[in-house]
Amino acid sequence: MLNNHDITDSDEQSKILTWLSPLEPHLGHNDLRTNRVKGVGEWLLSTKEFRSWKHGDGKSESQKAIIFFTGNLGVGKTYIR
Amino acid sequence: MDSLCDEPREVRDDIVVACFYFDSTAQEEQGAASVLGALLKQVIGCYKWIPEEITDTFQRHKKFVGGRELEIPEIVKMLGIFSSPRHIYFCLDALDECAAPDRAKILLSLKEIVKMSPTTRLFLTGRPYVGHEVRKHFPEGTALISISPRNGDIIHYIHAKLVEDTNSGEMDEEIRERNCEEYSGNCL
Numbered sequence: 001m002l003n004n005h006d007i008t009d010s011d012e013q014s015k016i017l018t019w020l021s022p023l024e025p026h027l028g029h030n031d032l033r034t035n036r037v038k039g040v041g042e043w044l045l046s047t048k049e050f051r052s053w054k055h056g057d058g059k060s061e062s063q064k065a066i067i068f069f070t071g072n073l074g075v076g077k078t079y080i081r
Numbered sequence: 082m083d084s085l086c087d088e089p090r091e092v093r094d095d096i097v098v099a100c101f102y103f104d105s106t107a108q109e110e111q112g113a114a115s116v117l118g119a120l121l122k123q124v125i126g127c128y129k130w131i132p133e134e135i136t137d138t139f140q141r142h143k144k145f146v147g148g149r150e151l152e153i154p155e156i157v158k159m160l161g162i163f164s165s166p167r168h169i170y171f172c173l174d175a176l177d178e179c180a181a182p183d184r185a186k187i188l189l190s191l192k193e194i195v196k197m198s199p200t201t202r203l204f205l206t207g208r209p210y211v212g213h214e215v216r217k218h219f220p221e222g223t224a225l226i227s228i229s230p231r232n233g234d235i236i237h238y239i240h241a242k243l244v245e246d247t248n249s250g251e252m253d254e255e256i257r258e259r260n261c262e263e264y265s266g267n268c269l
Contacts (some may be wrong), residue, residue, distance in 0.1 A: 016131055016139045020151065021118030023110065028102045033083065037241040040234045045084050049224040053202060054085065064224040065195050066203040068215050071228035077206040078102065078174050081084050 036079050044069070044080055085170050085204075098170045099123035103178040111179060113186035117156040120171055124163050134159060157190045161197030169201045176207035176215070184211070188218040195222070 044050060053067040069077050085098045099120045103111060125132060138159075142149040171191065176184055195201050205215060209227075216223055 013131060016136060017122055019139055019142075019148070020122045020125075020135070020156075021115045023101075023115050023119040025101045025119050026123070029100055032102075037238050040238050040241075041228075043231070043234075044226065044228070047226060049226055053204075053224050056202065064222050065199070065201065066205060066215070066219045066223040068212065068223055068225050069204075069206040069228055070209050070212050070225060072208060075228045075230055076234070077228060080206070 032079060036081065041076050041080055085172075095167045096170070097124055097127045097164075097167050098172065100172040101174070103173070103175040105175075105178040108178075108180045108183070111183070113183040113190070114151065114153050114156065116173075116179075116183070116187055117153060117160065117190055118151060121156055121160050121163070124160060124167075124169060127167070128163075132163065134162065153186060153190060157193050160190075160194050164194060164198040164201050167200075169198065170204060171201065172204040174206045176205055176211045184214065188214060192218045195219075 049064070050067060053064050056065065069080060071077055085096065100123070101116055101119055103116075125135065138151070138155065142151070171194075173187070179187065191203055195203065203219075207215070212225065216225075
């Protein structure tokens with residue numbers, strides 16, 4: 001069980017988070033969500049490789065821990081839902 | 082990534098999804114330590130408070146003149162600790178846009194994290210030439226899906242964009258259909 005500090009000083013909390021990394025990748029993700037066209041590329045999520053990877057629990061060697069989507073520039077890798 | 086976040090909570094309530102999008106024009110800012118730190122920041126976002134291990138390390142590093150940044154082994158250790166009790170998905174997009182030395186450090190770090198926390202799942206995307214680097218670090222544990230445009234996707238995409246087009250009424254229906262077919266044919 002982890003022990004946690006109750007950080008009431010939000011400035012201190014914000015300093016720690018920026019110290020961990022100044023980057024804010026979730027902002028880019030929100031833009032992608034807005035620009036994604038619903039339904040495009042949905043078939044990828046139905047592949048047996050993706051479903052096996054997603055529901056894997058690390059207990060079986062046949063379940064891959066990593067899924068790598070590869071393709072040339074502009075095929076839509078970034079917009080996979 | 083959203084398909085992971087949308088997993089019904091009654092099915093699995095311990096899911097954490099952390100993402101990163103590489104950008105070739107931002108390689109300087111997107112160094113290995115900053116990228117891994119950004120993943121850690123998202124992982125601890127599921128805690129009500131910042132864990133003590135992190136606040137203690139921050140206080141310790143603050144004592145150095147000018148403050149000291151977290152080093153990769155420290156971040157990896159923390160990611161391993163905080164990933165373990167949960168089902169973590171790390172999604173890293175466009176590995177090919179990451180500078181090669183940073184990419185090597187990141188893949189090595191992810192390998193360590195998966196070893197420490199076997200329930201961790203990595204969702205990676207990139208152009209084909211980085212495939213061998215991914216397989217080098219994860220020789221047996223990688224599922225590879227090759228993507229190429231599908232006719233149905235292209236037609237669906239063009240239709241959706243035409244619906245958004247404020248001048249689309251000026252285009253004759255027949256021309257619109259022909260454009261969709263020609264564009265999809267050109268792409269394949």
